[in-house]
Every structure is written in structure tokens, then in C-alpha cells.
Amino acid sequence: MQDYLNYQMGHKRNVSFLAACLYLLTFLTGHAQSVETLQAELEKLSAVPGFASDTTYLNKANELGFVFAESSPDSAVVFLEKQLQLCRKANYEKGEAEALKIYGNALQNMGDFKGSLSYYNEALKIAEGISGQKLVPGILNNIGLVNYNLGKYAEALNNFYEAIKGADQTNDANVKAAALNNVALIYFEQDKLEEAKEKYREMLAIYQEIGNQGRIILAYNNIGDVELKQNNPSEALKNLKIAHQSAIELNSPEFVEMTSRTLADIYSALDSVSIAEDLYQQSISMSRDNGYGVPYAHSLIGLAKLNYKKGELIQASDLAKEGLAQAEKMAQPMQMRNAHELLAKIFEDEGNYKEALTSFQQFKFYNDSINTSHSQRLTATLESEYEFSKKTLEYEKASLRQRWIIFSAFAGLIAFLIILLLGYRNKKHLDKAYHSLQEKTHEIAFKNGELETTLKQLKSTQSQLIQSEKMASLGELTAGIAHEIQNPLNFVTNFSELSTGMIQEIREERVKNPTAQDQQLIDEILSDIQVNLGKIHHHGKRADAIVKGMLEHSRSSTGEKVPTDIQPLINECLRISSHGFRVKDNSFSAEFTTDMEPGLPKIMLVPQDISRVLLNLFNNAFYACANPDFRKENPNLKPQVKVTVSRVEKDSNPFLKVTITDNGSGIPNSIIDKIFQPFFTTKPTGDGTGLGLSLSYDIVKAHGGELKVNSVPGEFTTFTIFLPV
Amino acid sequence: MKILVVDDERDVEDLFRQKFRKEIRNEGLELLFAYSGKEALEILENNNPPLVASVFSDINMPGMSGLEMLGIIKNRFPQLQVSMISAYGDSENYQKAMSYGAKGFFTKPVDFESLRKEIGEILRS
Incomplete structure (x- = not known):
């Protein structure tokens, strides 16, 4: 396990710088330009007058500065001093912030953490003033790396989380992924392996989405590292196979070496010695060719360990010594410790106890120092962890609160708007x-x-x-x-x-x-005289009664009901009616018969009103069967009007029933419903008011009676009056 | 000599009897009365040729009118003399009565002197 941790310690630094450079690396991958081509392009751009204030030139110069910062930080510093002056002269803030950040990179690569931090902070100040603050998350990530290297884990984590937050806001996936990688590294160091794996997977997802093959390889490699540390070599193998295959496809020596080395570690743990050997060999040759110092030491020592396992003591000894030399050159205490531990065993097996003791003493020294620093780190980590978790919590709380406030405000606003709208609509409504x-x-x-x-x-x-x-x-x-x-x-x-x-x-x-x-x-x-006087008296009375009746008829109805014998009323009305027709029409003739039940009681009625009803009905009857046109059309028909009066029971109440039947043309079905309506008349204009039947109907109703009609066209019409007894 | 008087007013009978009391008593006048056209025709139908020498009839009567009855009588007994008495002495009624074959036309109130002359002529014929 120490071995892997050792590897991890060395690897960490390498990855850290990769992560630190991620923003610009991505920026550069699009161009994939070398120092030479960049210099050529810059020369071309500087041929144009006023190039020093041209942002295209300044951006290109920054690209070159970035490559310099990684390859030769010393010359980068000189170059960037000039570049900064140019950006300031051109008042190009974005370029200036970028240059300051690259300056910080260069200083960090030179081991000047304090200096790098001041440049980063300067860059940050400018970047924060630029609208959109797009450069801020990347700078924060780099500040986090400095803090990490200074052992200020809590601050580093804080910076990385700020970077993630900022990257989320500016939609900068590359910076977010880099910061996630760095957070994962810290978790890895703190033995929070599950959390570390989770962050690596988040990072993997981002790189897969933006299709950055190199970073996908890195993610798989790092996940494999975690799995190995968790003692899941088979899981680790799965991840590394993907990473290694991709690295070969990408034809990137850096990634091929890295994945070969990690694979070798895994196969070594699985006791697949020959495969592990081949892979270490590959890593060693690639590291030697490309000058990867730390990986070189790592793989030499790893290979030495395999040879020792096989009993190849001489080879193991040679490799371990070479590895130790390389580790000392690179000042890698972990590798030095591992080399001394192995050498002590080899010397012991060779019987060289003196050398074995010296090696063991060295091993003890480095081991203690590592443990001390490790425990110190752990202590610092634990201390900072509390502070950090507090900060994380605060951040999460704040962000949650903020989100909640935003959400609440938004929801409140929407609710308010809805209420306002509803209220407005309601009010309008x-x-x-x-x-x-x-x-x-x-x-x-x-x-x-x-x-x-x-x-x-x-x-x-x-x-x-x-x-x-x-x-x-x-x-x-x-x-x-x-x-x-x-x-x-x-x-x-x-x-x-x-x-x-x-x-x-x-x-x-x-x-x-x-x-x-x-x-x-x-x-x-x-x-005779006596009889005559009686007759004179009688006829005098008769005339008197007629005049009175006429007056009564013309007078408004008193509406007073008096007990009345209906029989004489009917006779009088019949006579008046028929005479009236005769006067108007000399050829008029109609036979009328009355059939009245004897012994009818007097009933309560308004005589004027009922006589009007009777007159109306008689007039209608005579008109129907004896008007000249009808008679002309029906010369063989003898006009007949028949009146009957009888006592009937209706709904167990006694009524007088008066029927008036004529054998006229009858009433067509189409109008029979209308005949009681006011102003309805079939007579020529001026001949009738159309009110007769309507008034009759109302009068009968007012007496608590009923007026009904029954007619068969071409045969007869019968009006029936029911009057309550 | 029988004369038939047709009128729906029953007091006409008394009136005629009194007016022609002398003729009834002294000249052998016999008055028959009918109160409707229908009744009059029934009386006439009883004997053929009718025993009645002449008919005096009102025009305006319930049921069958006098003119109607005139037509029927003239149809059945063309020889029978029929005179009309009407309350409405308009020319139309007169024309109609004459065209139906009426012997005379009297208007109401009846001028009994001219009626007496008419009856006297009948009695003497």
C-alpha cells in the first residue's frame, strides 16, 4: 500500500499541474501549436503597424507565454513582463489578467508559491472587474493549487469550491472539471475515497460531454487509482484498460506512460508479474525518452520490487539503486523510502548486513519523516476539515438559502403576479x-x-x-x-x-x-177592454224592459252578481240577436231551437256581462250559418242554431251548462286555438272588433266558469258555457 | 170564409179578433192563427185544396221566415192568396214578396183600415 501511496504522492503533483493548466490547455488544444509556430505567427502579426494594441496579437502572445511558463518558466517571466506592459498600454484588461495568471503559473512552476499567489490575486482583482467575470473561476482554481502546495488544504478546498461555483455560473465546464479533479485529490489524500471517486466521476462526465479525450483518460486513470487504494484491483483494472486503450488511440506519450505505470501497479498487486514487468519497462523507457523524472523513479523501483519477488537479487539491486538515485534527484521522499526498504531486504538476503542496516536506517528515517509529515498533514487536514466542512456547510447553506430566497422570491413574485392578475381580472370583471x-x-x-x-x-x-x-x-x-x-x-x-x-x-x-x-x-x-188594458200594460212593460236592458248593456258593468234566471236572459238575447240579423239582412233566416231543462235554479251572475257573452255567441252562431256568402255556397243547407241549457256535475260541483251549436262552416283546426285571443277575427275588416270572444272568455272566467269550443269543420261549431250554480 | 194569420207574437190573435169582431160576427169571417211558418204550413196541409181563403203572414219570425213560407205556399198552393206584413217596409222585402207571388204587402204598424178593405174584398169575392 505504501507503494501506491508513494506513487500517488508523486502523481498528485503532476496531476495538480495538469489541473492547474486545464483552462488554458483546453484553450490551446484547439490550436495545438508549438512554440515555433506561435513565434512565427506573432512575428507575422507584429509586422502590422500598431500591433502592440491589437488584441489578436496580445492573445497570441499570451498563448506563447503559457507554453513558456510550462516549458521554461525563467524565460517565460521575461517574456510576460513585456507582455504585461503591452496589455496595460493597450488598456486590454482581459489580456492583462490572463498574462498575470500565466505569470503566476510560471512562478508556481519555479516553486515561488508566495510570488505566484500575489500575481494570481492581482489577476483576480482585474478579472473580477471585467463584466461576466469569465476569468475568475480559472484563477481561483490556480490559487487553490498554490494553497494546496502550501499545505493550506482548507483554503485550497475553499478556492476549488469557489471555482466550481463560478464555473457553474459562467458555464465553464473545463474549469469546473479541473477544480473537481483537485477537490478529488484532496479527498484522496484525506482517505475519503468514496468522495474522491464521486468527484472523479463528475469530472469524467464533464469531459465525456465536451469530448476531451486526454482528460477522459486522466479521469479513468485516477478512478483506477482510487479503486486500487480501496483494494479493488479488478475494478481498477477495468478503468485502466479503458484509459490505456484511449491513451494509445490518442497517441499521447504522456498518457500512455501514465496509464502503463498505473496498470503495472495494478498487475503487480494482482501478482501478474510478467505483464507488470513489461508495463514498467514501457514506462521506464518512455520516461527516460521524454524526461519524466518522477515516473521514471517510480517505475524503476516498481520493477526492482518485481525482480526481488522473482529472486533476481542482482537485477533487483541494480534497479533499486538506479531508482534511488533518480528519487534523490527528484527529491521524492516516498520513492527514497521505498527504494531503501527494498535495498535493505536485498542486502539482507545477500548477507551484506552492514549495508542492510544502513539502508534500513535510511528507510526508517524517511519513513518517520514521511509519517511525521503525513501525520502532520493529517492533523492539519483534520483541523482544516472542520473549518472546511463549516465553510462548505456555510456555502451550501448560503447557496441553499440563496437558492431558497431566489426561489421564494420568484415563487412569491409569481404568486403576487398571479394574485395581482387575478385581482385585476376580478376587479375588471x-x-x-x-x-x-x-x-x-x-x-x-x-x-x-x-x-x-x-x-x-x-x-x-x-x-x-x-x-x-x-x-x-x-x-x-x-x-x-x-x-x-x-x-x-x-x-x-x-x-x-x-x-x-x-x-x-x-x-x-x-x-x-x-x-x-x-x-x-x-x-x-x-x-175585452180590461184584457186590452192588461195587454197595453204588458207591452208597455215589455218595451220598458227592452229599453232598460239596452241601457244596462251600454252602461259599464257594475260587476255585481245577482241571482238570475238564465232562461229569459237567453231568450231575450236570442231574439235581439236574430232580429239584429234580420234588420241587416232581409233574406236572413235561421231556425233556432232551445232545449232547456225545466226547473233550473237561479244562479249568481252579472246579467249585463253574461248577456254580452250570450249575445256574442248567438251573433257568432247566426253569422256562421247564415251569412250571405255561406248561404250562397251552401244553398241546400238550412241554417240552424240550437241552444241547450242543463244542469251538470263538474268535479262534483253543480254547474249550468249552456251550449250554442250552429251548423255553419265550422272553425278550422289551424285557428281554433286563437279564437279566444284578443283582436283575432275572421270577419272582414270593420265588421268585427276581434274582442267579442276574448271578452266573453274573460267574463265567464270571472264568474268561476268555463268557456269551451268544439268544432268539426264543415259540420258544426259548439260553444259551451259552464256557470257555477 | 177562413183567413190564416201567421205571426210569432201571440197577442196578434187578440188584436185581429177585436179588430175584425164585426166581420167575424156579421160577415162570417173565420180567423185561424199560426205562430210560425211551420205551424201555418201544417194547418194548410190538413186540407187540399185548403179551406183557407187567404193567408196574412209576418215576415220576421224565428225559424222559417215569412218570405220562405210564402215561397213554399205558392209552390204547393199556387191559387192561395198570401199577403205579407212586415215591420221593415223596405223595397227589398217588398220586391221579394211580390216576386214570390204575394197578393199584398202591409207594413207595421198595420193600417187596419186598408187591411179591412182587403179582407172585405176577400169576403165579398
Whole structure:
């Protein structure tokens, strides 16, 4: 395990710098340019006058500065001093911040952490002033790396998390992934292996999304490292196989070497000695060719260990010594410790106990120092962990709070807007409803007034109509009534004349000799006179009754119900009606018969009103069967009007039933429903008011009775009046 | 000599009897009365040729009108003399009565003197 940890310690630094450079590395991958091509391009750009203030030139210069910072930090510093001046002169803040950051990179690569930190902070200040703050997360990530290298883990973690947060805001996936990698490294060091794996996987997902093959390899490699540390070599192998294959496909010596070395570690742990050997060999040759110092030491010692396992002591010894030399050159305490541990075993096996003791002492020294520094680090880590978790918590809380506040504010705003909208709509709706209600109220009030006026007019019109209808029917009947009066007047005239003559006869008789007087004749004449006087009286009364009836008819109804014998009322009305027709039409003739049940009781009714009903119905009946046109069309039909009166039970209540039947043309079905409607008439204009049946209907109703019609067109029409007894 | 008087007013009977009392008593006048056209026709139908010498009839009557009855009588008994009495002495009624074959036309109130002359002529014929 120490071995892997050792590797991890060395590897860590390497990865850290990779991560530190990620932002710009990505920026550069698009161009994949070497120092030579960059210099050539810059020369070309500087040929243009005023190039020093051209941002294209300044950006290109920064690219070159970045490559310099990684390859030869010393010359980079000189180059960047000039570049900074140019950016400041051109007032190109973005370029200046970039240059300052690269300057910081160079200083960090030179081991000047303090200096690098001051350059990074300067870069950060400028970057924070540029709108969008796009450069900020990358600089924070690099500051985090300095803090990490200074052992300030809590601050470093804080910087990395700030970087992640910023990268999230600026949508900078590369910086986010780099910072995640760095957070994972710290977790790895703190033995929080699950957390470390989680962060690496997040990072892997980002690189897969943006399709950065090199970084995908790195992620798989690092996940494999964690799995190995967790004692899951088979899981580790799975990840590394992917990483190694990709590295070969990418043809990147750096990644091929890295994955070969990690694979070798895994196979070594799995005791697949020959495969592990080959892989270490590959790593060693590539590291030697490309000058990868730390990996070189790592693989030499790893290979030495394999040879020792095989019992190849000489080879193991040579390799271990070479590895030790290399580790000392690179100042890698872990590798030095591992080399001394192995050498001590080898010397012991060779029987060289003195050398073995020296090596063991060296091993003890480095081991203690590593443990001390490790435990110190752990202590520092633990201390800082508390601080960090507090900060993380604060950050998370703050971010949660912020998110909550934003969410709440947003939700509140939406709710407020909805309420406002609803309220507004409601108000509008209510306003509208209120206005329309007001309008309607006004309208109703106006209409009410209008209706009241109309009603008044209608009422007066109605009474006028009733009156005129009455007068019309009266006019219609005047002739009939006149005839009715004429007859009794004739009798009065004639009988009084006769009586006068008779008295004269008596006188003549009395002048005679008393013996010659015919006493029998005188008695006869006297009794005739008496009868005649009776008749005169009777016909006088009769005329009187007719006049009274006429007056009653024309007079407004008193509406007073009086016990009335309906029979004479019917006879009188029939007579008046038929006479009326005769007066108007001399050829008029209609047979009318009455069939009245004997012993009918008097009933309570308003005589004027009921006689109007009867007159109307009789007039209609006569008109229907005896009007000249009808008679012309039906010359063989004898007009007949039949009136019946009888007692009936209706709903166990006694009623008088009056039927008036004519054998006229009948009422067509299409209009039978309308005949009781006011103003409905089939008579030519001016002949009828159209109110007769309507008024009759109302009058009968007002008596608590019923007026019904039954008709068979071409055969008969029967109106039936029911009047309560 | 029988004369038939047709009128729906029953008091016409008394009136005629009194007016023609002398003729009834002294000249053998016999008055028959009918109160409707229908009744009059029934009386006439009883004997053929009818025993009645002449008919005096009102025009305006319920049921069959006088003119209607005139038509029927003239149809059945063309020789029978029929005179009409009407309350409405308009020319239309007169024309109609004459065209139906009426012997005379009297208007109400009846001028009994002219009626007496008419009856006297009948009695003497």
C-alpha cells in the first residue's frame, strides 16, 4: 500500500499541474501549436503597424507565454513582463489578467508559491472587474493549487469550491472539471475515497460531454487509482484498460506512460508479474525518452520490487539503486523510502548486513519523516476539515438559502403576479359586471317607466276598446232592439185604439133605450177592454224592459252578481240577436231551437256581462250559418242554431251548462286555438272588433266558469258555457 | 170564409179578433192563427185544396221566415192568396214578396183600415 501511496504522492503533483493548466490547455488544444509556430505567427502579426494594441496579437502572445511558463518558466517571466506592459498600454484588461495568471503559473512552476499567489490575486482583482467575470473561476482554481502546495488544504478546498461555483455560473465546464479533479485529490489524500471517486466521476462526465479525450483518460486513470487504494484491483483494472486503450488511440506519450505505470501497479498487486514487468519497462523507457523524472523513479523501483519477488537479487539491486538515485534527484521522499526498504531486504538476503542496516536506517528515517509529515498533514487536514466542512456547510447553506430566497422570491413574485392578475381580472370583471349591472338597472328603471306608461295606455285603450266593442255590438243590435220595441209599441197603440173604439161602442149602446141595450155585449166589451188594458200594460212593460236592458248593456258593468234566471236572459238575447240579423239582412233566416231543462235554479251572475257573452255567441252562431256568402255556397243547407241549457256535475260541483251549436262552416283546426285571443277575427275588416270572444272568455272566467269550443269543420261549431250554480 | 194569420207574437190573435169582431160576427169571417211558418204550413196541409181563403203572414219570425213560407205556399198552393206584413217596409222585402207571388204587402204598424178593405174584398169575392 505504501507503494501506491508513494506513487500517488508523486502523481498528485503532476496531476495538480495538469489541473492547474486545464483552462488554458483546453484553450490551446484547439490550436495545438508549438512554440515555433506561435513565434512565427506573432512575428507575422507584429509586422502590422500598431500591433502592440491589437488584441489578436496580445492573445497570441499570451498563448506563447503559457507554453513558456510550462516549458521554461525563467524565460517565460521575461517574456510576460513585456507582455504585461503591452496589455496595460493597450488598456486590454482581459489580456492583462490572463498574462498575470500565466505569470503566476510560471512562478508556481519555479516553486515561488508566495510570488505566484500575489500575481494570481492581482489577476483576480482585474478579472473580477471585467463584466461576466469569465476569468475568475480559472484563477481561483490556480490559487487553490498554490494553497494546496502550501499545505493550506482548507483554503485550497475553499478556492476549488469557489471555482466550481463560478464555473457553474459562467458555464465553464473545463474549469469546473479541473477544480473537481483537485477537490478529488484532496479527498484522496484525506482517505475519503468514496468522495474522491464521486468527484472523479463528475469530472469524467464533464469531459465525456465536451469530448476531451486526454482528460477522459486522466479521469479513468485516477478512478483506477482510487479503486486500487480501496483494494479493488479488478475494478481498477477495468478503468485502466479503458484509459490505456484511449491513451494509445490518442497517441499521447504522456498518457500512455501514465496509464502503463498505473496498470503495472495494478498487475503487480494482482501478482501478474510478467505483464507488470513489461508495463514498467514501457514506462521506464518512455520516461527516460521524454524526461519524466518522477515516473521514471517510480517505475524503476516498481520493477526492482518485481525482480526481488522473482529472486533476481542482482537485477533487483541494480534497479533499486538506479531508482534511488533518480528519487534523490527528484527529491521524492516516498520513492527514497521505498527504494531503501527494498535495498535493505536485498542486502539482507545477500548477507551484506552492514549495508542492510544502513539502508534500513535510511528507510526508517524517511519513513518517520514521511509519517511525521503525513501525520502532520493529517492533523492539519483534520483541523482544516472542520473549518472546511463549516465553510462548505456555510456555502451550501448560503447557496441553499440563496437558492431558497431566489426561489421564494420568484415563487412569491409569481404568486403576487398571479394574485395581482387575478385581482385585476376580478376587479375588471367586477367593474364590468357592476357597470353592466348599473346599465341594466338604469335600463330596467327606464323600461319600467316605459312599461308603466304603456300599461296605463293599454289600460285606457282596453277600457276604450271594451267600450267601443260594447258600442259596436250595441250598434249592431240597435235595429234588432228597435224592432223589439216596435212590436210592443204597436200592441200598445193597437190595443189602446181598440179600447177607445170599444168605449165608444159602449157609449153608443148606453144611448139606446135601456130595454134595447145589449147588456151581454156591454159586458163582453168591458171585459175585452180590461184584457186590452192588461195587454197595453204588458207591452208597455215589455218595451220598458227592452229599453232598460239596452241601457244596462251600454252602461259599464257594475260587476255585481245577482241571482238570475238564465232562461229569459237567453231568450231575450236570442231574439235581439236574430232580429239584429234580420234588420241587416232581409233574406236572413235561421231556425233556432232551445232545449232547456225545466226547473233550473237561479244562479249568481252579472246579467249585463253574461248577456254580452250570450249575445256574442248567438251573433257568432247566426253569422256562421247564415251569412250571405255561406248561404250562397251552401244553398241546400238550412241554417240552424240550437241552444241547450242543463244542469251538470263538474268535479262534483253543480254547474249550468249552456251550449250554442250552429251548423255553419265550422272553425278550422289551424285557428281554433286563437279564437279566444284578443283582436283575432275572421270577419272582414270593420265588421268585427276581434274582442267579442276574448271578452266573453274573460267574463265567464270571472264568474268561476268555463268557456269551451268544439268544432268539426264543415259540420258544426259548439260553444259551451259552464256557470257555477 | 177562413183567413190564416201567421205571426210569432201571440197577442196578434187578440188584436185581429177585436179588430175584425164585426166581420167575424156579421160577415162570417173565420180567423185561424199560426205562430210560425211551420205551424201555418201544417194547418194548410190538413186540407187540399185548403179551406183557407187567404193567408196574412209576418215576415220576421224565428225559424222559417215569412218570405220562405210564402215561397213554399205558392209552390204547393199556387191559387192561395198570401199577403205579407212586415215591420221593415223596405223595397227589398217588398220586391221579394211580390216576386214570390204575394197578393199584398202591409207594413207595421198595420193600417187596419186598408187591411179591412182587403179582407172585405176577400169576403165579398
